[in-house]
Amino acid sequence: MPLRLDVVTIFPDYLAPLELSLLGRARREGLLEVHVHDLRDWTHDRHRTVDDTPYGGGAGMVMRPEPWGEALDEICSSQPGRTPRIVVPGPGGEVFDQATASRLAEQEDWLVFACGRYEGIDERVYEEFSSRYPLSVLSLGDYVLNGGEVAVLAMTEAIARLLPGMVGNEASLAEESHTGGLLEYPVYTKPAGWRGHEVPEVLLSGHHGRIEAWRHEQRLARTEQRRPDLMERYRTISSSE
Numbered sequence: 137m138p139l140r141l142d143v144v145t146i147f148p149d150y151l152a153p154l155e156l157s158l159l160g161r162a163r164r165e166g167l168l169e170v171h172v173h174d175l176r177d178w179t180h181d182r183h184r185t186v187d188d189t190p191y192g193g194g195a196g197m198v199m200r201p202e203p204w205g206e207a208l209d210e211i212c213s214s215q216p217g218r219t220p221r222i223v224v225p226g227p228g229g230e231v232f233d234q235a236t237a238s239r240l241a242e243q244e245d246w247l248v249f250a251c252g253r254y255e256g257i258d259e260r261v262y263e264e265f266s267s268r269y270p271l272s273v274l275s276l277g278d279y280v281l282n283g284g285e286v287a288v289l290a291m292t293e294a295i296a297r298l299l300p301g302m303v304g305n306e307a308s309l310a311e312e313s314h315t316g317g318l319l320e321y322p323v324y325t326k327p328a329g330w331r332g333h334e335v336p337e338v339l340l341s342g343h344h345g346r347i348e349a350w351r352h353e354q355r356l357a358r359t360e361q362r363r364p365d366l367m368e369r370y371r372t373i374s375s376s377e
């Protein structure tokens with residue numbers, strides 16, 4: 137069964153890149169299906185209003201609960217016998233990392249992304265739908281965007297590329313950054329010499345054991361240098377295995 141993604145947003149055009157390249161091929165090959173919905177289709181006033189001023193005062197606007205309620209009611213019940221996980225991208229969520237992408241790719245076959253804008257979505261939408269469906273608030277990292285759409289593009293790519301049949305050479309997934317908790321090793325291609333920079337001799341040796349050992353060393357060194365936090369976790373996991 138293909139992974140189904142529904143995305144609810146007030147900027148449907150933002151999700152146009154989901155039609156392109158890797159994801160476009162995945163859709164054509166039936167590995168993935170993406171349905172983008174305009175939240176304003178669930179408004180009923182002339183101005184198709186989706187936001188209003190915050191109770192308690194403060195700057196900015198809050199997304200009204202009613203359009204979200206109607207949209208998620210309709211979308212989340214649109215596949216008889218199936219239950220989606222609702223994903224709300226937001227800076228206040230659990231961190232979305234490679235482990236999250238792997239888990240969602242393995243365990244979920246239907247994700248409904250709710251893209252917030254403005255100062256956020258009325259909290260009662262989370263209360264209502266987390267009582268009826270699995271619901272995750274997921275963050276790309278500790279920074280604020282203007283809306284969840286960019287996060288949906290990133291999460292969709294990170295998840296979809298892990299689906300069986302998506303990436304031509306699935307072995308390459310095993311040696312990427314964050315697979316196994318380490319950053320990726322440096323890569324080189326022809327020419328062997330370029331502007332006085334030479335490809336490391338070991339890679340020209342054809343000795344696969346030495347090449348593999350060198351690559352692992354490079355992953356350790358690069359992780360230590362750029363992400364000591366990951367190195368700490370890697371050591372802990374390695375020592376417990």
Ligand SMILES: COC(=O)c1ccnc(N)c1
Pocket residue numbers: 225226227252253274275276277278279280281282283284287
């Ligand atoms: C409105 O959404 C965000 O600002 C957002 C979403 C996901 N990750 C973040 N770090 C921010």
